[in-house]
Amino acid sequence: MKKLIVLACALLGGFALNAQVVTPQPSPTSKLEQKVGLTDVTVAYSRPSMRGRAVFGDLVPYGALWRTGANQNTIVTFSDDVKIGGKELKKGSYALFTKPGKDNWEVMFYTDTNNWGTPQEWDESKVALKTTAKTFKLPFEVETFTIDVDNLTNNGASLGIVWENTYVEIPFEVPTQEKAMASIEKVMGGPQGGDYYAAAVYYLQEGKNLDQAQEWIDKAIATQKEAPFWMLRQKSLILAAKGDKKGAIETAKQSLAAAEKAGNKDYVKLNQDSLAEWGAK
Structure with a gap:
């Protein structure tokens, strides 16, 4: 009997060690995939919520480097070279870092995407592109942090960041005309x-x-x-x-x-x- 009790305790102890409690993530992950013209745009990020907190200027301080989301870096991927603020950004994946401000945000596309939060040591040489984005005040509040691809045209769109009562627009251009003309010339040329x-x-x-x-x-x-x-x-x-x-x-x-x-x-x-x-x- 004593051996049976010891065995039962051992089995129960092993079950307790292996059991995992499953609960919702406070900032669930999201992945956005959007075709802009002929270019694939992907955004992978985590989505924190306000939960009664003041966000910009408080939870997210003005002028401070922000991961632009929660948890791991927000990662933006372009399948083609694009232009942002008149500057070229090579195709690939980038961590999206920002410095929010009252009237505009500083936006940085960072080549090192393997960070949890902001890098311990910021390396300016890893900034592939830096631009300034306008902010717009909304007449309502958005509870959960959201990134979308807005204002779609054949030749570009905008990365739109929305949270609390702030909307930030990051316009970008895609090489649709060049790709379309190359395709037309190839096919029509026989x-x-x-x-x-x-x-x-x-x-x-x-x-x-x-x-x-x-x-x-x-x-x-x-x-x-x-x-x-x-x-x-x-x-x-x-x-x-x-x-x-x-x-x-x-x-x-x-x-x-x-x-x-x-x-x-x-x-x-x-x-x-x-x-x-x-x-x-």
Whole structure:
């Protein structure tokens, strides 16, 4: 009996050690994902609430560096280079730090995102971009700290920070026109060398129209300054599949020479094996 009691106590003690109390977070995490033009914008942050407290100028002092949220850094990610306040910010992820003021805020995009709160030692060299943002007084109070992407257009938007009765606007521009024009020019300009190559290889593999495959592989090769050994290899296979053994051997020799020049042993062997198979001299 004594042993059973000891065992039961041990089991209960182990359960107590492993049990975890689950309660709501005081400042729950949030993740915002927004497409602006052709650019992906993501904001990951924690959301404290007022809970009867005065916020700006009290809980969050004016002129003091703030993590712009709670807990871990607020992290803003741009998939493209953007412009903020006329200055360029490279694509990537940044910790968003601010110094709130009565009339405007100082806003900093910091390259080190691995901080809990503000950095113990501020490194000015890690500030990728610094700008000043306007503040606006709201005619009502917002209980929970919120970051949103507002004023969406094809070419930009604003990071909007809202809490208590304050709204802060951080406008940014995205390179939609450059990306859209590049896409239009590429598509309207017709297929590229890689497109012709992929289509030719597919037709060869599926045994489809080999004359068409040869036309496409020739166009793919024509887009190159120097015919790549892998394109020449596929052309030799297409010619062999068409029964043009002489053309296949000639092209395989070109591919072999290019592969040797590039130091690609795999393609050297592939071409040597094919040339032997086709009875090349």
